[in-house]
Amino acid sequence: MANISKEEVKHVAHLARLAITEDEAEKFAGQLAAITTFAEQLNELDTTNVIPTTHVLPLVNIMREDQSVAGLDRDKMMKNVREQEAGQVKVPSILD
Amino acid sequence: MTLFKYSASELQEMIHNKEVTIEELTAESYKRIESLDGDVKAFLALNKEQAIAQAKEMDKVPASKRGPLFGLPIGVKDNIVTEGLETTCSSKILEGFNPIYDATVVRKLREAGMITIGKLNMDEFAMGSSTENSAYKTTSNPWDLDRVPGGSSGGSAAAVAAGEVPFSLGSDTGGSIRQPASFCGVVGMKPTYGRVSRFGLVAFASSLDQIGPITRNVRDNALLLEAISGVDESDSTSANVDVPSFVESLTGDVKGLRIGVPREYLGEGVSEAVKQSVLDALKVLESLGATWEEVSLPHSKYGLATYYLISSSEASSNLARFDGIRYGFRAENVENLMELYKETRAQGFGDEVKRRIMLGTYSLSAGSYDAYYKKAQQVRTLIKQDFDQIFEQYDVIIGPTTPTPAFKVGENIDDPLTMYANDILTIPVNLAGVPGISIPCGFSEGMPLGLQIIGKHFDEATIYRVAHAYEQATSFHKQTPQLWEGANS
Numbered sequence: 001m002a003n004i005s006k007e008e009v010k011h012v013a014h015l016a017r018l019a020i021t022e023d024e025a026e027k028f029a030g031q032l033a034a035i036t037t038f039a040e041q042l043n044e045l046d047t048t049n050v051i052p053t054t055h056v057l058p059l060v061n062i063m064r065e066d067q068s069v070a071g072l073d074r075d076k077m078m079k080n081v082r083e084q085e086a087g088q089v090k091v092p093s094i095l096d
Numbered sequence: 097m098t099l100f101k102y103s104a105s106e107l108q109e110m111i112h113n114k115e116v117t118i119e120e121l122t123a124e125s126y127k128r129i130e131s132l133d134g135d136v137k138a139f140l141a142l143n144k145e146q147a148i149a150q151a152k153e154m155d156k157v158p159a160s161k162r163g164p165l166f167g168l169p170i171g172v173k174d175n176i177v178t179e180g181l182e183t184t185c186s187s188k189i190l191e192g193f194n195p196i197y198d199a200t201v202v203r204k205l206r207e208a209g210m211i212t213i214g215k216l217n218m219d220e221f222a223m224g225s226s227t228e229n230s231a232y233k234t235t236s237n238p239w240d241l242d243r244v245p246g247g248s249s250g251g252s253a254a255a256v257a258a259g260e261v262p263f264s265l266g267s268d269t270g271g272s273i274r275q276p277a278s279f280c281g282v283v284g285m286k287p288t289y290g291r292v293s294r295f296g297l298v299a300f301a302s303s304l305d306q307i308g309p310i311t312r313n314v315r316d317n318a319l320l321l322e323a324i325s326g327v328d329e330s331d332s333t334s335a336n337v338d339v340p341s342f343v344e345s346l347t348g349d350v351k352g353l354r355i356g357v358p359r360e361y362l363g364e365g366v367s368e369a370v371k372q373s374v375l376d377a378l379k380v381l382e383s384l385g386a387t388w389e390e391v392s393l394p395h396s397k398y399g400l401a402t403y404y405l406i407s408s409s410e411a412s413s414n415l416a417r418f419d420g421i422r423y424g425f426r427a428e429n430v431e432n433l434m435e436l437y438k439e440t441r442a443q444g445f446g447d448e449v450k451r452r453i454m455l456g457t458y459s460l461s462a463g464s465y466d467a468y469y470k471k472a473q474q475v476r477t478l479i480k481q482d483f484d485q486i487f488e489q490y491d492v493i494i495g496p497t498t499p500t501p502a503f504k505v506g507e508n509i510d511d512p513l514t515m516y517a518n519d520i521l522t523i524p525v526n527l528a529g530v531p532g533i534s535i536p537c538g539f540s541e542g543m544p545l546g547l548q549i550i551g552k553h554f555d556e557a558t559i560y561r562v563a564h565a566y567e568q569a570t571s572f573h574k575q576t577p578q579l580w581e582g583a584n585s
Contacts, residue, residue: 009454016412016457017419017434018450019442028454031512035455038513039401042471045478052473053480055303055333056529056553057290062332076196080423091421094433
């Protein structure tokens with residue numbers, strides 16, 4: 001069984017930008033270990049030289065003319081912003 | 097008796113003969129929702145005022161300007177954005193979010209003259225198989241209110257099964273249209289990847305997601321898919337292929353059709369009643385002139401693990417956009433930007449969504465990437481090849497949609513792996529990118545069962561032809577849940 005420590009879970013939670021409590025880290029450690037152990041059945045298959053599928057359709061480089069078009073309306077875009085000031089999005093300080 | 101027992105063409109005839117107006121039809125939908133949705137709990141936001149006003153205007157449009165879906169009511173899954181109508185993906189993190197544009201499919205519905213009745217409940221961000229992961233409510237199965245409707249498009253399937261709307265849109269990443277359609281006894285199609293634009297569908301797993309129609313019969317389903325299909329410059333993964341008239345393919349003729357039946361789809365874990373219903377359906381198709389043989393999808397047992405690694409990895413990337421800054425929920429009392437991100441996401445996402453973001457982040461992280469994510473993409477190639485090989489010799493693949501009928505609310509919620517196993521027969525179809533439909537094919541424990549018909553890339557026409565021929569020879573799709581008649585409308 002794959003072993004995932006609480007510390008690893010906390011590291012992954014940080015990468016995923018999720019605040020996590022000690023209890024949650026404990027719970028997720030067990031659940032992630034169970035799911036990754038289940039996923040390790042894929043190792044039964046020899047995939048040497050098998051090309052990974054990232055996408056099922058044979059699509060490459062969909063291009064369009066490089067022309068400017070009107071974007072979304074600024075006032076409309078601000079409608080869903082919870083905190084704003086003078087037509088700008090407000091965030092907490094980004095420097096310590 | 098409700099008007100929504102009738103098909104689209106019957107409703108059009110009634111409108112044409114002035115037996116009913118579009119306004120009355122729209123009002124009927126809201127009446128049914130008012131009397132039934134307290135139990136079924138399929139709908140989130142309703143669009144009542146606008147819909148009625150739109151219907152009044154549409155009653156004035158001359159008959160020559162009306163298409164086959166003109167004036168008919170539809171419900172839309174809550175992960176498809178609708179301008180000015182709250183869209184939450186059943187998540188707290190999007191509570192109060194009012195989109196500022198319409199998804200391409202919503203624009204196409206409007207162009208077809210359909211009337212959006214409201215938004216439909218789902219598992220949060222389409223992650224789940226029962227709607228129990230919704231942050232707002234758990235939808236009930238109209239056939240038995242103690243059972244789940246399936247998921248993630250549970251609200252979309254339940255609303256159609258309850259006769260609240262005759263049409264709905266769902267989305268299917270690993271079975272999220274077909275599994276609830278099966279559980280609720282309705283028709284649900286996952287089109288070929290690329291058939292329908294995903295612009296305005298809130299992304300879960302971008303290489304797998306596809307929008308599709310849920311209806312009470314095959315013909316209506318074909319009509320609706322025709323209306324929403326086609327290449328879209330706003331979605332570079334939408335395919336530039338012709339959209340044939342799916343309705344014209346409904347000839348009733350399946351003579352000489354070659355059906356492959358994967359032995360893995362009638363194996364361990366699939367209930368006897370489900371197996372029997374599929375074998376009975378094959379007999380019906382044989383009697384209509386089709387032939388079937390047992391085939392093998394040898395890698396299908398690896399589908400579940402492959403799917404959870406790929407879909408969770410893609411989700412961890414797609415859901416990074418929910419940061420509390422520009423829309424949706426924002427955590428309060430935080431000191432700095434990092435804390436704002438972390439607290440917003442911790443308070444805004446539910447457990448299943450967090451679990452998958454964590455799994456995806458883990459499988460994409462340094463040291464795990466080759467062992468998990470890349471390995472899963474390689475196995476995906478093998479699974480796709482299984483389908484390619486069968487389709488060299490067969491026109492369609494047939495099996496059950498789900499291993500069992502709908503389970504009870506609460507039965508699987510604490511065990512992610514058991515819950516995931518519900519999708520074992522639908523997931524390989526998304527991995528291969530081929531189209532698949534679920535249609536009613538029997539009952540077990542009083543609950544509907546679904547027959548899954550899988551076709552070649554961009555060959556929805558053959559799937560519809562087979563589904564329609566089978567439907568015309570049987571009567572399962574005509575049955576309705578008991579609560580259907582009880583509604584006061």
